[in-house]
Amino acid sequence: xxxxxxxQYILTSFLMLMMGALVMWMAAGFxxxxxxxxxxxxxxxxxxxxxxxxxxxxxxxYFIGYNLMYGGDGAFMGDIAFSLSGIHYDDHxxxxxxxxxxxxxxxxxxxxxxxxxxxxxxxxxxIFVVFLSSIIYxxxxxxxxxxxxxxxWIHGFSDFAGSTVVHSVGGWAxxxxxxxxxxxxxxxxxxxxxxxxxxxxxxxxxxGTFILWFGWFGFNGGSVLAxxxxxxxxxxxxxxxxxxxxxxxxxxxxxxxxxxxYHKVDLTMVLNGALGGLVAVTAGPDLGMFxxxxxxxxxxxxxxxxxxxxxxxxxxxxVGALSVHLVNGIWGTIAVAIWxxxxxxxxxxxxxxxxxxxxxxxxxxxxYLLKILIGIRVSEEEEYDGEDLHETGLEAYxxxxxxxx
Numbered sequence: 001x002x003x004x005x006x007x008q009y010i011l012t013s014f015l016m017l018m019m020g021a022l023v024m025w026m027a028a029g030f031x032x033x034x035x036x037x038x039x040x041x042x043x044x045x046x047x048x049x050x051x052x053x054x055x056x057x058x059x060x061x062y063f064i065g066y067n068l069m070y071g072g073d074g075a076f077m078g079d080i081a082f083s084l085s086g087i088h089y090d091d092h093x094x095x096x097x098x099x100x101x102x103x104x105x106x107x108x109x110x111x112x113x114x115x116x117x118x119x120x121x122x123x124x125x126x127i128f129v130v131f132l133s134s135i136i137y138x139x140x141x142x143x144x145x146x147x148x149x150x151x152x153w154i155h156g157f158s159d160f161a162g163s164t165v166v167h168s169v170g171g172w173a174x175x176x177x178x179x180x181x182x183x184x185x186x187x188x189x190x191x192x193x194x195x196x197x198x199x200x201x202x203x204x205x206x207x208g209t210f211i212l213w214f215g216w217f218g219f220n221g222g223s224v225l226a227x228x229x230x231x232x233x234x235x236x237x238x239x240x241x242x243x244x245x246x247x248x249x250x251x252x253x254x255x256x257x258x259x260x261x262y263h264k265v266d267l268t269m270v271l272n273g274a275l276g277g278l279v280a281v282t283a284g285p286d287l288g289m290f291x292x293x294x295x296x297x298x299x300x301x302x303x304x305x306x307x308x309x310x311x312x313x314x315x316x317x318x319v320g321a322l323s324v325h326l327v328n329g330i331w332g333t334i335a336v337a338i339w340x341x342x343x344x345x346x347x348x349x350x351x352x353x354x355x356x357x358x359x360x361x362x363x364x365x366x367x368y369l370l371k372i373l374i375g376i377r378v379s380e381e382e383e384y385d386g387e388d389l390h391e392t393g394l395e396a397y398x399x400x401x402x403x404x405x
């Protein structure tokens with residue numbers, strides 16, 4: 001029996017490590033997607049943001065965030081500590097668990113990066129990531145995955161791999177940021193017209209989407225959190241298949257809808273349709289292929305209509321992340337109550353609203369403080385020239401730049 005327990009310990013820890021590595025690779029996907037859907041004059045700052053936000057998330061979640069999320073039984077938050085030495089698990093390695101959890105934190109920060117792209121200063125954004133990864137994300141995570149359930153307020157809330165806990169949290173924080181920040185210059189006309197601002201590379205954006213799709217198998221598959229039996233492997237296989245199906249259906253739904261509405265297929269909508277399906281299924285990737293199909297179908301529809309809706313509201317989201325991660329994070333979490341009879345709509349909605357209000361209000365407060373204390377937006381001149389020259393002195397594609405001497 002002891003040897004059997006050792007094998008379970010090894011296999012489950014290995015699952016977390018390998019699936020965590022896949023999720024870490026999603027950081028590259030977010031970077032490529034954001035760089036492809038924005039203008040090349042801002043690409044260097046975007047790449048710095050994406051590698052820095054991952055690094056900050058690792059550091060802050062280790063020293064503060066992980067303990068707030070998992071250390072202790074406080075209703076509001078866990079223990080404040082500066083190491084993982086007091087935490088251990090009988091069925092898997094604590095460091096494997098930390099590694100698997102920390103890559104999720106970085107995903108939430110990556111969502112924000114795309115929404116505020118092309119006009120937010122670099123360092124205020126990174127300061128926000130410090131607080132998100134060490135305080136905001138871990139506290140709300142403590143209520144769901146950390147086991148507190150806010151004293152029973154959201155007891156029974158179900159979010160398998162983080163449609164709300166990760167993706168909507170990133171979306172709420174991003175929404176707060178963009179409301180404080182404002183739109184890019186020239187995006188909206190005085191009479192309400194929306195002017196498209198084309199990205200620098202659709203091939204790069206497509207590559208980023210495929211990387212994210214690939215990494216999502218780790219995101220959802222690793223969240224089974226066990227690989228010690230045949231039933232565990234069956235569960236992981238089902239999660240992989242459901243995840244894949246939701247993305248495929250989301251992509252094709254967006255393709256068909258844009259053809260019907262605009263008489264042309266919009267690649268950016270197709271990419272976001274796939275990502276929307278992935279976000280939606282994340283709350284319940286273990287609920288079967290039919291559920292995954294409907295999750296992806298509705299996600300593709302929501303993306304196609306939510307992106308222009310945000311533009312009508314003059315909320316400038318260069319990459320469509322609010323529609324993908326916030327809107328479909330909410331949809332996917334609610335959908336769990338459709339497919340799982342043990343979960344109620346009321347508790348899912350309570351969880352969504354509670355986590356959403358906390359994240360949005362705390363983020364809004366922090367964004368305003370940053371705006372007042374140090375400023376968060378680049379000048380009009382810097383926005384016109386591009387953030388790269390002013391923030392870094394580098395250009396992503398110098399051979400094509402007008403600034404060559």
